[in-house]
Every structure is written in C-alpha cells, then in structure tokens.
Amino acid sequence: MPARRRLALLAVVVLAAAGSFALGRFGAYLVHSVAIAAIAAMGLNLLTGFAGQISFASGALIGIGAYTAGNLGNAGWGLGAILAAGVAAAVASVVIGLPALRLRGLYYAIATLAAQFVLEYLFKIVEPLTKGISGMNIAPLVLLGRPVASDQAWAAISIAILALTWLGLARLMRTNVGRAFLVVRENELVAKGMGIDVVRVKLWAFLASGFVIGVSGALVGFTTRLASPEGFGLSLSIDQVAMLIVGGQGVWAGSLLGAGFVVLIPEAIQRLGEALHVANLLSAMREMSFGLLIVLFLLFEPRGLAALLRRLARGVSRIALPHPVPDSSPVVAARTPAPGGTREKAL
Amino acid sequence: MKRHSSRVPAILAALAFALPAAADVNVCVWGTITGPDAGVNGMSYGTVDYLNYLNQTQGGIAGQKIHVILLDGRYKLDEELKIYRRCVDQENAVVVKGWSTGSAKALREQVQQDAVPFISETFSSEVLDPAKYPYLFIQGATYEQQMLIGLRAAKAAGAKKVMLMHGDVEYGRAPVTVVRKSGAIEKMGLELVDTIEFRYDAQDLTAQLLRVKAKNPDVVYIQASTPQALVILRDAAKVGLPAKLFIGNMYNIHPSIPEQLGAAAEGFRAIQLYANYGDDVPAMKEIAAYKAKNQVEKEDLYFMKGWFGGKFIAAAIGNAIKKSGGKPPADIKAFRKAVRDEMVALKNLDSGGIAPPCSFANHQGPTQARMAEIKGGKYVAVGSWVDAQ
Numbered sequence: 001m002p003a004r005r006r007l008a009l010l011a012v013v014v015l016a017a018a019g020s021f022a023l024g025r026f027g028a029y030l031v032h033s034v035a036i037a038a039i040a041a042m043g044l045n046l047l048t049g050f051a052g053q054i055s056f057a058s059g060a061l062i063g064i065g066a067y068t069a070g071n072l073g074n075a076g077w078g079l080g081a082i083l084a085a086g087v088a089a090a091v092a093s094v095v096i097g098l099p100a101l102r103l104r105g106l107y108y109a110i111a112t113l114a115a116q117f118v119l120e121y122l123f124k125i126v127e128p129l130t131k132g133i134s135g136m137n138i139a140p141l142v143l144l145g146r147p148v149a150s151d152q153a154w155a156a157i158s159i160a161i162l163a164l165t166w167l168g169l170a171r172l173m174r175t176n177v178g179r180a181f182l183v184v185r186e187n188e189l190v191a192k193g194m195g196i197d198v199v200r201v202k203l204w205a206f207l208a209s210g211f212v213i214g215v216s217g218a219l220v221g222f223t224t225r226l227a228s229p230e231g232f233g234l235s236l237s238i239d240q241v242a243m244l245i246v247g248g249q250g251v252w253a254g255s256l257l258g259a260g261f262v263v264l265i266p267e268a269i270q271r272l273g274e275a276l277h278v279a280n281l282l283s284a285m286r287e288m289s290f291g292l293l294i295v296l297f298l299l300f301e302p303r304g305l306a307a308l309l310r311r312l313a314r315g316v317s318r319i320a321l322p323h324p325v326p327d328s329s330p331v332v333a334a335r336t337p338a339p340g341g342t343r344e345k346a347l
Numbered sequence: 348m349k350r351h352s353s354r355v356p357a358i359l360a361a362l363a364f365a366l367p368a369a370a371d372v373n374v375c376v377w378g379t380i381t382g383p384d385a386g387v388n389g390m391s392y393g394t395v396d397y398l399n400y401l402n403q404t405q406g407g408i409a410g411q412k413i414h415v416i417l418l419d420g421r422y423k424l425d426e427e428l429k430i431y432r433r434c435v436d437q438e439n440a441v442v443v444k445g446w447s448t449g450s451a452k453a454l455r456e457q458v459q460q461d462a463v464p465f466i467s468e469t470f471s472s473e474v475l476d477p478a479k480y481p482y483l484f485i486q487g488a489t490y491e492q493q494m495l496i497g498l499r500a501a502k503a504a505g506a507k508k509v510m511l512m513h514g515d516v517e518y519g520r521a522p523v524t525v526v527r528k529s530g531a532i533e534k535m536g537l538e539l540v541d542t543i544e545f546r547y548d549a550q551d552l553t554a555q556l557l558r559v560k561a562k563n564p565d566v567v568y569i570q571a572s573t574p575q576a577l578v579i580l581r582d583a584a585k586v587g588l589p590a591k592l593f594i595g596n597m598y599n600i601h602p603s604i605p606e607q608l609g610a611a612a613e614g615f616r617a618i619q620l621y622a623n624y625g626d627d628v629p630a631m632k633e634i635a636a637y638k639a640k641n642q643v644e645k646e647d648l649y650f651m652k653g654w655f656g657g658k659f660i661a662a663a664i665g666n667a668i669k670k671s672g673g674k675p676p677a678d679i680k681a682f683r684k685a686v687r688d689e690m691v692a693l694k695n696l697d698s699g700g701i702a703p704p705c706s707f708a709n710h711q712g713p714t715q716a717r718m719a720e721i722k723g724g725k726y727v728a729v730g731s732w733v734d735a736q
Binding site: 135 | 380381417418419424425426428429432433435436437452456457460473515516517520521
C-alpha cells in the first residue's frame, strides 16, 4: 500500500476512534458491537471466503477467546489477555481443522458443527476454567493502570483493532501463503500440481483465522463482562456465516458491511416499528424479515453487499460521467496486464 | 416526487407521537416479546398496562404522565445489553425493568455505576445482594427459597424421600446446587435419594422418569420451566407415576399444563407467589376496568406479577415526586436516586391482593408463597401464605 494511502487510512481510523468519544453510550455500544462482529467475520472470511473451508464453529472459537481473556484478564494480564485469547483460539482452530485434511466441503462443515457442539458442552462442564453454566464474571480490562469500562473507550479500541486486523489480513493475502489460500480454494489438485503444500496452507488458514476470531472473542468478553455457554451457541456461528453471505465472501469490506447489516438491521426494524406504532408486530416479524433478506441476497446478489455497493458506485459514476472512461484510466490500467508481465504483477 | 413529499408529514407525525413529551417520566421495560420464554411475558405486559392504567385513570403518577417504553430483549444477552444502554442513555428512564438472569448478572456492576433503579424478572439469589448491588431489585422468593417452601410442604404432608429434577442450564442447575450444598434438605429431616439433570430442550424424558420410579421417592421437586414440566408430567403418566408426586416452581403455574395434559396433570403442585388472574382480589377490579377499554395481551399469573411490578414502581416514583415538592427532580441522576431510596423505604406495599403486603428493604419484596394444586383442570391454592425466611 502506498505511503499516502496508508496515512489516509490511519487518519480515518484515528478520526473514527476519536469520534467514538463524542457518541452517547448507546451509539458507542452499536459501534463496538459492529466492529467486534466485523473482526470475527474477517477471521471467518479468511477461512471460508479466501481459503475455501466452510466452518460452523466460529461461535465456539469466540467463546474460547472470551473465556481465555476472562481468566487472564481477571488475573491482571491487561492487553496480553487479548493476545493470549487469540493464541488459544488459534490452537483450537487448528485442532478443529485437522479433519479438513481428510474431509472436504459439506463433510468438513459437518465436522466443524460437531466441534461447535463439543466445545459448547465443554464450556458447561469445565468449571474451573469456565465457571460452568453460571458463567464467568469478567473484570474490566486494565490499560495503563486504569480500567476500561466505558462503551466509548471500547468503541475506540475496537475500531483500532479492526483496522489492525484488516491491514494484517490484507498484508497476509499479499504473501505467498495468502496467494496459496486462493489456489487451494479454487482447486486443491491444481494447488498440489503447482507444488503447494496443501496441508500446510490449510493449517495456516486455520491458525490465522482462529487467532483473529479469538481476539474478537476477547473483546466480546471484556465488553459484556460475562462469558456463559449460552452466549456462544450455534446461533452465533450462524450469525457469522450470515455476515459473510450478506457482506460478501473473499472481500474484506464485505465482513464489515455484513457485520453492520446483521447487528444494525434488527435495531432499524425495531425503531421503524416504534415510529409506526407497530413495534410488537414488527418485533415478531424481525427474525422472519432478517431471514427473508438473506434469501433475497442469495437469490439476487450472492456476492453480497460489497458487490452491490460496487455496482451502485459504478452506476453513479456512469450517470456522473456519461462518456466512456478512456483506457488510460488507472482503474483499467490496473486490470490490464503490464506489458511483458503477468496480470498478477500488474495488480 | 409528489408522492414522496406527501409521505413526509405522515412519517414526521408518527415520529412525533413516538417521542415522549418533555415533562414525561420515562420508565423502560423489556421482556421476551418474541423468543423462547415468551410464554411468561405477561410479566412485562402487566407492568406496562398498570402504568398506562394510571395514565388513563389518574393522569399518571402524582400528576406526572408516565411514558412507558416496552422493548423486546428476545432472551438474547447482546440484545438485552443493548436495550439497557438505550433505556439509560437515550430514553433517560428513571426506572428500568429488565428480564433474564444472564442480563441481570452481566449488568449488575453497570447498574451500580449508572445508579439507576433496576428490577429484574429473575429469582436468582446471585443478583440479590443489597449491600453490593443497592440499585438491583427482584420481586419475590428466590428459586432456592421456593424449593425449600415446596419441600417443607411435602415434609408436612409426610414425605421422607425426595428427588430433584432440573434442566442443564443455569436456571436449572444453580439453585439446586445451592440448596444441596447448604444441607437444608437433610436439616429438614428429608433424605435426598437422587438428582436428575436433563437436557433443557429434551422432548422425551421416559428414561429419566423410569429412574424416578425405581428410586420410589415421596416427592420430586422440578426446577424447570413450563415446557419441561409438560414433558415430565406427560412421561410420568406414561410410566405410571402420578402428577401429585411432583412439585414445580413459580414458572410451572401455567394454564397450558392442565389444558394440554388433562387428567395426567391432576394433583400437580407448584409454588405460587402471586394471585391467579381472575382471583377475587381488589387488583382484578382495576384490571377489569383497564381491559374494558384496552386490549390485555396475557391473562395469567405472570401478568399479575407484572401488574404487581407496576404498583411497586409507581409507589416509589410517587413518593419520590411528593418528597421533592410535587415535581420530579430536574436532574435525572437525583431523580433515580430518590426513586431507589423510596423503593427501599416502601413498607406494607398494598398490591391489591396480588401478593401479601410487603416491603422492599430486602430488595426482593414478597418472600411469601403458597402451594397451588391442579384440581379440576385449574390451579387452586391449597394452603396459606408461608414466609420463605
């Protein structure tokens, strides 16, 4: 990424984080909810959208992150608790991913589903680590000697971690390992033919994805201040998959858009219902309309909100600039293989 | 364009109606309007309806209109945490009435920081600590106290051997663990012959009921909700165990049990903390008057609990307004503190016969309960009020 673009991105992140302090508590809560969900969705996107491994165990991985951060945070680890949560979830993700070395597609998805149920059960019975069914109370994260308790502070922290995650994952995708993810996703036989160690690449995908999801779990734990088995069930995994479908797989912005959609649409429906004095009716229809929207996305825009927005932007620019864009424009230049080079190089 | 512009005033008018008037006293209530335990959401509707009843019949409380906001927590922790922030931050609610045990536990520290009176529908003893959580209230005997009342009644009827059945969720396991560890069952002179934990969403408990039959207890106490009680009583009848062997908690007084099970439910007993809907108590006259002009969503015991909660909130707000010279304190923080102080100071709260007169110095209000039994397809009180203490 050019230095100027990096600086612009940094400025946006700093402004967004600083802006969180101007929000009320409710607004800040929505911001950190979206940011934390987006971090987990990016982790899942790496595994599913980029490396082609469908997983239904992200809810349990978020749980592992929350419990690890809870235990270590309560022991005074501070920021180290968030990193440790990522490591714990990364290890669990690799273990869950082991069947993927032999299973593919739907069969592997079912294996992750089994892992989700096993972990949910473990959350209930490993009482020394999870406090069982009652759940674990989590003390506020201590940063620089001060407890982080306000939603505004969490919104700023979540935005910063989201930006770091985005940059880190985008950078990973520019490495050989990242490019290998794409080849493995498209065709494992071809990948083998190209000399790619498919097993190693898959394990990297599980590791990186698990780490990111675990970090998001740590943030969930510190913001809700309670980790209980009921909070990390299959419905959370399904929400994560929904974020990918709605936002768009294989696009980082899609994870953020999907998270925003899944977290904010129920609130928008609620407010609309209140304004029109049909809150109870709409409340009952909220889940249904949410499901309906996902079906509509699958039918009409399976590439998700990210692709929809790109199309809209293209439409707007066509209206604003009715004449065809000359071939020398940077967009076209980027898509055209450089003379004497490969298309990949030009990109 | 014309079509759009004609919609704008309608939308603005709708928004204007949705926003509270500046002088309103805001009270925020959330419950499970849609979700797994929506069957008992009369607890939320009852409170909302009572406060609206005061608006319609008395112009509000102490001359102040009450703006009641009812929200759907869907029994999802993240949704409930979000709603709490909206109630405190956006709606400026002077009192917040929440729902689940999980949210009460997750929010208990936050509630103290915000210093906002918070009433939860839970009966969990884990959130009941007036010294540590001075702004947190529940409304009745804890699950543990209900269990002890039930077992005491069984003991009085001659029971010697007892079994416990509970779901594999916090609501099921935690109270049973507390009572077992306390040794209260043995102190009563009862023998605990077995404890059975079952999957909370189990649709068949025949195997577990056969185990109950083999142990031959004199009484089985169930710590579960209505759907699980239905499965237990259905399968008990299947293996030849009578319903009178079982005692359930407050959430097992539900019309669906006698309606769905018929004769198989006859003799089943449960702990009753509030009067039944339709009982001959003064509060029913108020409810009937309200119902004559409004739609009442739920007509059950849980609605009565909600109505009781409304009376509790109204009494505290009314006293706080009176003490500040007939006007609510201008500062919301001062108003919340005044209401909390009045909640604790309430003595002999008259709930119109829904529960015995009670105080909230203990942060749980009525600690009395009585046994109700299904007779002729209806729950009938079979004893007088007993104090859980």
